[in-house]
Amino acid sequence: MIKALGYFWELIRGALITTRHFVVNMVFHILRLFHIRTRRAGAVTWQYPEQKKPLAVRHRSLHRLTTREGGKPRCVACMLCATVCPSECIAIEAAEDPDPEIQKYPSSFVIDLNRCCFCGFCVEACPEDAIRMDTGIIDIAQTSHDDLIFGLDKLLK
């Protein structure tokens, strides 16, 4: 009997907490409707994916490789990003560039996003500003592992 009462009390307590949040949010939204500024705003539900929340400027989203004038990748295949990557998900193959100023370029550059933890270390380590995570693309979920393996074609888009 005592156990049943305790269970019943928890139900009432849960309903009271929900009601309290509902009323408080309603008050804040009504105040906002009348342009009355308050320290905190009422809870907002973003209707994703139709309505997307703006990302912070420093948000780390899908990677991209930057290019030089003429379309060549800025990457010089120094391997720093692959070395620093804690998930070991970057694989680069270097090739000789005929331009002595550049020396090397990546003939293959693959990021396996199945393993990436979006730490941003690759971006921090790059001495050429050749890799960035500023695309703003965050909806990258796929149904196949293969679709999350990004090569030069996708990274240079």
Ligand code: SF4
């Ligand atoms: S964000 Fe982190 S885990 Fe992902 S590729 Fe870059 S260094 Fe590796």
Ligand code: SF4
């Ligand atoms: S650190 Fe930069 S330049 Fe070096 S391999 Fe990675 S992307 Fe290319």
